[in-house]
Amino acid sequence: MIETCDLRRTFGGVTALDGVSLRVDAGERRAIIGPNGAGKTTLFNILTGELEPTSGAVLLGGDDVTRRPPYELARRGLARMYQRNELFETLSAEDNVLLALGAARGPYRPLGSPTAAERASAWEILESVGLGARESAPARSLSHGERRQLELALALAQRPRVLLLDEPTAGMSPGETARITELIAGLERSLTIVIVEHDMDVVFRLADRISVLHEGRVLAEGTPDAVRGDRVVNEVYLGKVVA
Amino acid sequence: MNRFALAALTVAAAAVLITFPLWSSGWESSRYATTILRDMLVLAILALSLDLLVGSAGLPSLGHAAFFGAGAYGAAIVAQRLGNDDLLLGLGAAVGASALLALVIGLFAVRAAGIFFLMLTLAFAQMVFAVAFQAVDLTGGSNGLAGVHRPQLLGLDFNGPDALFELVASLFVLVVLILWRVRSSTYGRALVGLRENERRMRALGYDTTRLKLSAFVVAGALAGIGGALSGWSLRFVSTNDVGIPRSIEAFVSVLIGGTGSLLGPAIGAVVVLYVERVLPSSIPFAETVLGLMFIVFVALARQGIVGLGRAAYRRVRA
Numbered sequence: 001m002i003e004t005c006d007l008r009r010t011f012g013g014v015t016a017l018d019g020v021s022l023r024v025d026a027g028e029r030r031a032i033i034g035p036n037g038a039g040k041t042t043l044f045n046i047l048t049g050e051l052e053p054t055s056g057a058v059l060l061g062g063d064d065v066t067r068r069p070p071y072e073l074a075r076r077g078l079a080r081m082y083q084r085n086e087l088f089e090t091l092s093a094e095d096n097v098l099l100a101l102g103a104a105r106g107p108y109r110p111l112g113s114p115t116a117a118e119r120a121s122a123w124e125i126l127e128s129v130g131l132g133a134r135e136s137a138p139a140r141s142l143s144h145g146e147r148r149q150l151e152l153a154l155a156l157a158q159r160p161r162v163l164l165l166d167e168p169t170a171g172m173s174p175g176e177t178a179r180i181t182e183l184i185a186g187l188e189r190s191l192t193i194v195i196v197e198h199d200m201d202v203v204f205r206l207a208d209r210i211s212v213l214h215e216g217r218v219l220a221e222g223t224p225d226a227v228r229g230d231r232v233v234n235e236v237y238l239g240k241v242v243a
Numbered sequence: 244m245n246r247f248a249l250a251a252l253t254v255a256a257a258a259v260l261i262t263f264p265l266w267s268s269g270w271e272s273s274r275y276a277t278t279i280l281r282d283m284l285v286l287a288i289l290a291l292s293l294d295l296l297v298g299s300a301g302l303p304s305l306g307h308a309a310f311f312g313a314g315a316y317g318a319a320i321v322a323q324r325l326g327n328d329d330l331l332l333g334l335g336a337a338v339g340a341s342a343l344l345a346l347v348i349g350l351f352a353v354r355a356a357g358i359f360f361l362m363l364t365l366a367f368a369q370m371v372f373a374v375a376f377q378a379v380d381l382t383g384g385s386n387g388l389a390g391v392h393r394p395q396l397l398g399l400d401f402n403g404p405d406a407l408f409e410l411v412a413s414l415f416v417l418v419v420l421i422l423w424r425v426r427s428s429t430y431g432r433a434l435v436g437l438r439e440n441e442r443r444m445r446a447l448g449y450d451t452t453r454l455k456l457s458a459f460v461v462a463g464a465l466a467g468i469g470g471a472l473s474g475w476s477l478r479f480v481s482t483n484d485v486g487i488p489r490s491i492e493a494f495v496s497v498l499i500g501g502t503g504s505l506l507g508p509a510i511g512a513v514v515v516l517y518v519e520r521v522l523p524s525s526i527p528f529a530e531t532v533l534g535l536m537f538i539v540f541v542a543l544a545r546q547g548i549v550g551l552g553r554a555a556y557r558r559v560r561a
Binding site: 069070074075079087090107109110111112114154 | 424425427428429430431432433434435436439440442443444445446447448449450451454457
């Protein structure tokens with residue numbers, strides 16, 4: 001469903017990605033783990049088109065989409081939950097979601113307003129992430145946990161085929177983490193999910209397969225059990241986090 | 244307030260405004276007041292069109308007079324050089340010229356953001372100024388185009404001062420209604436999304452460059468209506484209409500009145516023209532008042548007069 005071939009990206013003299021090849025099948029849930037600076041966010045920025053690779057290719061649904069702009073990738077069914085929330089701060093939670101829902105039909109409707117059906121689905125999406133009671137609250141007035149929920153709601157409102165989640169539980173309380181993990185686990189199985197996450201409980205709960213990124217390379221890849229048992233992975237990453 | 248009451252109130256307010264020359268005719272200074280109010284409405288159209296960029300989309304243009312001037316020259320050239328005084332043709336030429344110019348300038352300007360967008364719009368407006376100054380055959384150069392014929396439509400002659408005021412006020416109401424609808428529409432909401440978070444808009448699937456360009460063209464076209472009305476009002480179009488002072492007048496109107504509303508830029512335009520045109524006859528150094536007001540609002544009240552009014556209203560209710 002989404003695939004990279006030998007992706008390289010350098011910033012000045014620093015190599016962030018050093019030949020990353022990944023292949024995530026349709027309906028698969030893939031976790032990408034690795035220490036800070038391993039290149040996870042750079043990889044996401046290239047997958048969404050916000051950053052151009054120095055070399056290499058990105059394939060979405062079999063089509064070469066390397067260097068295509070983010071809006072085109074979004075229209076092809078790619079959605080992203082940002083690590084640092086990217087919300088419409090002064091707008092209500094409902095209006096945030098309505099903008100995401102409206103993207104499919106495009107903005108050029110100077111006489112159109114959000115329909116009753118669009119408002120209904122906006123509320124459904126907010127309800128599904130646990131913000132049903134907060135639809136009229138401006139995004140900036142929401143708590144950190146609620147903002148993460150809204151961030152997820154925006155990505156879901158795009159009705160994506162591929163969902164990229166950049167540390168969905170970052171900064172959340174244990175209760176909020178459990179809640180959002182179950183929410184993601186309960187998403188439709190046909191949805192392809194790529195998730196970057198530091199919380200290994202979340203990773204082992206969600207992932208079908210895990211890729212370990214280290215210094216811009218894929219160090220190991222396999223099922224959660226295989227990765228957990230991998231000696232090299234334990235040395236560079238797991239050993240430091242889960243003793 | 245329900246929809247019906249709101250519509251009734253709007254119609255009533257529009258009627259009161261448009262008939263100003265009639266019900267003010269008993270005043271000693273009716274003629275003078277009509278002229279000043281007419282010019283305030285023209286500036287208000289320019290400020291309102293600019294606020295679609297500044298307030299809705301978050302694009303601070305400092306060259307908006309270029310489109311006002313394109314409209315003014317467009318209408319005046321139809322009246323003078325072509326000798327045609329049809330209102331629709333004049334307006335069409337004004338809107339067409341300003342929209343086309345906005346499209347050309349916008350293609351370059353919308354790729355920049357923030358201060359760079361501001362400087363680019365300023366630079367392009369100066370280029371338009373230079374062209375207007377030098378294309379003497381078309382624009383009259385530094386002499387401008389004097390004695391611009393006022394238009395007529397279906398036997399309605401807008402030559403007299405009262406009829407002309409009614410035309411200006413009617414088109415002002417039309418522009419307000421257009422912007423009202425646009426701002427509450429899906430399109431207007433997308434522009435606000437652009438202001439709030441362009442990165443997220445792109446990630447959601449919006450072609451933000453095209454969206455910004457469209458806003459630039461719509462705002463330019465509406466500014467062109469103001470320009471045409473200015474040419475007909477003063478019977479004169481010159482490089483003043485495309486210059487930096489006019490751009491700044493509009494920008495100051497938006498900032499003093501308050502961005503992101505329909506009332507703010509209109510109130511701002513009234514205040515700016517009052518300070519520029521009425522105040523100098525009663526106090527010395529009136530010209531400095533505008534500068535002081537600008538500083539005060541930028542430093543202390545970014546939300547403008549409308550924002551201050553809203554805050555006061557909330558305090559009274561609470």
